[in-house]
Amino acid sequence: MWNIEEFVEAAGVTVEELAAYVSESQRGEVPVLRRRPPGELAGRLGIAGLIAEGGLTARGYRDFLRAYLAEGTRLHHPACLAHQDAAPDFPAALADFVHGAANNLTAVYEMGAPATTVEIEVLRWMLAKVGFPRGGGVLTGGGSMANLTALLAARARAAPEAWEEGVPGDLVVLAPPSAHYSIARAVSILGLGARAVVPLATDGLGRVDVRRLPDISGKRVMAVVASACATGTGLHDNLRAIGGWCRERGVWFHVDAAHGASALLTDAYKHLLDGVDLADSVIWDAHKMLGTSSLAAAVLVRDEHALDDAFRQEASYLFYGDQGFDLLSRTLECTKGELGLKILLNLAWRGERGVGEHVARRYESAHRLWELAGRREGFVLPYEPESNILCFRYGTSDQAALRERLMADGAFYLTSTELGGVRHLRVTVMAPATDDVTLEALLDEIEARGKVSIGAD
Numbered sequence: 001m002w003n004i005e006e007f008v009e010a011a012g013v014t015v016e017e018l019a020a021y022v023s024e025s026q027r028g029e030v031p032v033l034r035r036r037p038p039g040e041l042a043g044r045l046g047i048a049g050l051i052a053e054g055g056l057t058a059r060g061y062r063d064f065l066r067a068y069l070a071e072g073t074r075l076h077h078p079a080c081l082a083h084q085d086a087a088p089d090f091p092a093a094l095a096d097f098v099h100g101a102a103n104n105l106t107a108v109y110e111m112g113a114p115a116t117t118v119e120i121e122v123l124r125w126m127l128a129k130v131g132f133p134r135g136g137g138v139l140t141g142g143g144s145m146a147n148l149t150a151l152l153a154a155r156a157r158a159a160p161e162a163w164e165e166g167v168p169g170d171l172v173v174l175a176p177p178s179a180h181y182s183i184a185r186a187v188s189i190l191g192l193g194a195r196a197v198v199p200l201a202t203d204g205l206g207r208v209d210v211r212r213l214p215d216i217s218g219k220r221v222m223a224v225v226a227s228a229c230a231t232g233t234g235l236h237d238n239l240r241a242i243g244g245w246c247r248e249r250g251v252w253f254h255v256d257a258a259h260g261a262s263a264l265l266t267d268a269y270k271h272l273l274d275g276v277d278l279a280d281s282v283i284w285d286a287h288k289m290l291g292t293s294s295l296a297a298a299v300l301v302r303d304e305h306a307l308d309d310a311f312r313q314e315a316s317y318l319f320y321g322d323q324g325f326d327l328l329s330r331t332l333e334c335t336k337g338e339l340g341l342k343i344l345l346n347l348a349w350r351g352e353r354g355v356g357e358h359v360a361r362r363y364e365s366a367h368r369l370w371e372l373a374g375r376r377e378g379f380v381l382p383y384e385p386e387s388n389i390l391c392f393r394y395g396t397s398d399q400a401a402l403r404e405r406l407m408a409d410g411a412f413y414l415t416s417t418e419l420g421g422v423r424h425l426r427v428t429v430m431a432p433a434t435d436d437v438t439l440e441a442l443l444d445e446i447e448a449r450g451k452v453s454i455g456a457d
């Protein structure tokens, strides 16, 4: 049984330590990340002793939590410019806390009626945003799982016999090489084999070239995939043109909008999703631009039955009679967490407009970085950003080595990616704390470290 007094004390410690952690992170007064080797870190955190001896108290917990947080990667830090993971807003963090204690589940309605109801209502809101009035959906553990689930629904449509008899050898999926790697993985997992992914022709920046969509007569196309936006560049495919082409041919159109769907909440950027309503399936990660912790992603389908048709299973303790509001027939997961609550609480606290503002401000910051870099010598900017992701180069030296130097003392955290076979620095603006001062400091630092490197790499 819980000792309630002990819980209240420990929860108070958690709130105090997290408040201090987020506060110092947002002010950027500490390194954005540390990368101590795991052996050293395990010693520093006293993990072996904690496991062997137990008996942690609120005081010991405070010390542990403080050290644990200090060694981590600070997503609220202005210089955290790396991956597409949210700097979670606090209402969503509260939802995670609630889930951690109440553990209401969402696969079977009776396991958590409010949790499931919240999920159903959040999905209804998302379906309305993408323009699926008769659609269905489910929340699942991340964009990769969501892509797999959506493509399973596409397989059930193209080859309903596949569940019982295995996958026919002639199914293909058309996708740009810039699509997230989880698409190719899903195709393999679904039994088509990685060679079933037929690359769509693209322009020099990896966007589907809609003038060169292929002749598919004689091919059994399971799905056509487009990105909104592409992970590497943050650029969007032309959904209206590709969607119209799919409609004319009766082909399943899947839009991976894991990152970009949240722009539907903005006036300034929702045009980037124009045509998303032509899709048969869309995925939308909340843990990217809706400001929730990982994991929370939606699979949304135009036809509300498409997900239920995708899964067939027998487990007499769960599946019998009318499934009512049960979600387990739509998802890979059996036990499934209350993912809707963190999306709901962010919306309830900030309003749809407030969440949309968050998206718009981050997109504007990336654009600002592009403008500022363009005023300096030595920066190569291959495109104007459409979202909060921007790729660029500085000088001609090894950009991966330059990135390492920028990160060496924890001053900045950014990523790199290949564009047209050439490695570029890649920045994703996720944290509300990132401002013009951060962006100028980044460019100063790149110049300083990049100049040092010329000739050395």
Ligand SMILES: Cc1ncc(COP(=O)(O)O)c(C=O)c1O
Binding pocket: 084, 141, 142, 143, 144, 145, 147, 180, 182, 227, 228, 229, 230, 231, 256, 257, 258, 259, 285, 297
């Ligand atoms: C376009 C796109 N799709 C899918 C994913 C995979 O999402 P997750 O990391 O939640 O599995 C990502 C992640 O970066 C993405 O950018």
